[in-house]
Amino acid sequence: MERLDQLTRGLLDRLERDADGHPFSASDAHLDECLICLNRFVELRDVRHGVAEPAQVSPRLARRLELLLGRAPAETRPARLVASVRRALRVRIPAWAVAGMAAGLVLFTWVATQHLQWPVAGVEWPAPGPAGPDRLRPAHRQNTRTVSGIVSSVRDATSNGVEAHVLSLKDASGATYLLFTWGRPTVRPGDAVEIDALFAAAAPGADPAVYQGVVTEVRRAK
Amino acid sequence: MVKRCGDGDPEAWRAFLPLFQEVGRRALRAFRLSPADADDIIADALASLYSGSLAHFRGGTTAELVGFLRTIVRNRAIDVLKHRNRLVPTAAPGERVAHESSALGVADAECVEFLRQTVAGLKREDQELYFMKARGLKEREIAEQTGRPPGTIASQIARLLERLRASLRDRGCV
Numbered sequence: 001m002e003r004l005d006q007l008t009r010g011l012l013d014r015l016e017r018d019a020d021g022h023p024f025s026a027s028d029a030h031l032d033e034c035l036i037c038l039n040r041f042v043e044l045r046d047v048r049h050g051v052a053e054p055a056q057v058s059p060r061l062a063r064r065l066e067l068l069l070g071r072a073p074a075e076t077r078p079a080r081l082v083a084s085v086r087r088a089l090r091v092r093i094p095a096w097a098v099a100g101m102a103a104g105l106v107l108f109t110w111v112a113t114q115h116l117q118w119p120v121a122g123v124e125w126p127a128p129g130p131a132g133p134d135r136l137r138p139a140h141r142q143n144t145r146t147v148s149g150i151v152s153s154v155r156d157a158t159s160n161g162v163e164a165h166v167l168s169l170k171d172a173s174g175a176t177y178l179l180f181t182w183g184r185p186t187v188r189p190g191d192a193v194e195i196d197a198l199f200a201a202a203a204p205g206a207d208p209a210v211y212q213g214v215v216t217e218v219r220r221a222k
Numbered sequence: 223m224v225k226r227c228g229d230g231d232p233e234a235w236r237a238f239l240p241l242f243q244e245v246g247r248r249a250l251r252a253f254r255l256s257p258a259d260a261d262d263i264i265a266d267a268l269a270s271l272y273s274g275s276l277a278h279f280r281g282g283t284t285a286e287l288v289g290f291l292r293t294i295v296r297n298r299a300i301d302v303l304k305h306r307n308r309l310v311p312t313a314a315p316g317e318r319v320a321h322e323s324s325a326l327g328v329a330d331a332e333c334v335e336f337l338r339q340t341v342a343g344l345k346r347e348d349q350e351l352y353f354m355k356a357r358g359l360k361e362r363e364i365a366e367q368t369g370r371p372p373g374t375i376a377s378q379i380a381r382l383l384e385r386l387r388a389s390l391r392d393r394g395c396v
Contacts, residue, residue, distance in 0.1 A: 003395070004390065006330075007390065010331075012356055019289070032346055035342055035349070038346075038349055039353050042354055046363070046367065047248060049363070049366065049367055051240075055243065057243055058243065058257075058261045060261045061265050061268065064265040064269065065236065069235060
């Protein structure tokens with residue numbers, strides 16, 4: 001390499017280092033006396049000329065980008081922060097402890113199924129409530145009951161793209177019914193409704209009573 | 223565009239690619255690589271940016287962005303060349319190559335300083351010509367960017383470099 005080339009590279013190196021933290025100005029007066037900014041100005045002008053008419057992107061480079069884009073996108077800064085905090089807080093459990101806990105769980109489940117006596121029917125039906133047995137009137141199917149009352153709330157329960165919601169209903173006795181319903185809500189809080197539902201559970205100790213079920217039909221009360 | 227790229231917007235990355243290629247190719251001029259090698263290095267630098275390096279950009283101006291991208295590309299080139307046990311040009315900026323230029327020695331450092339003063343004493347047009355030549359621009363590119371007649375560029379550069387050589391010779395640097 002020629003000596004002048006070698007010293008020139010040393011000079012460019014030095015100017016680049018000096019440019020760190022040096023405020024860039026492209027005013028003519030400044031460029032006349034500042035080699036650091038003139039060097040940077042020449043570089044930027046060169047880049048600007050290239051960017052004004054950019055060359056065709058090389059197929060190799062384009063292919064590499066598409067490969068990258070095929071992967072998960074780069075994490076954003078907040079996401080990385082959350083991930084690093086999560087990693088820092090993660091409790092490390094040895095494999096033997098996990099295996100022991102799994103074995104214990106299996107043993108517990110076996111003991112529970114062998115020795116605990118489960119009621120054949122969880123809830124006597126119609127469930128006895130403080131307001132009397134006529135709260136749930138018989139309907140066309142054995143497990144289906146019809147209840148009447150005022151809708152107190154409608155909460156979205158959509159999951160995995162399947163639309164659903166939970167109706168909360170109060171009847172005249174003050175009992176509460178939490179009823180799962182597929183589809184979009186057709187009633188609003190405050191509406192008087194009649195609902196056919198399959199009742200799956202009741203909380204007998206609650207006062208007023210709370211019943212849970214799945215709606216089969218909703219009608220506005222006449 | 224940098225913000226959208228950081229958020230993983232594919233269209234922003236596609237729009238960014240031609241600009242990055244231009245900056246990358248200019249950053250690699252001094253390395254005298256084959257086009258295929260240059261493409262590989264730019265592609266590796268792109269992967270580095272995509273996987274999170276771009277988030278380290280703290281600047282707010284185009285000049286700072288160009289400097290940041292150039293440093294990413296050059297550092298990647300230095301890594302590749304070191305891996306191949308090839309000579310690394312000392313023109314590459316940044317702290318990772320600082321030791322290369324410091325290898326010039328004390329006498330050389332004085333000559334670099336003398337060259338700096340000599341270039342500082344040139345006319346502005348000659349200073350620009352010197353920096354463009356030093357960056358590896360071709361005569362056609364210099365003519366396009368300065369508006370000078372293409373036919374005179376070669377002779378102007380030759381005269382300029384001869385003057386610098388003479389100054390360095392008088393100083394005992396050549």
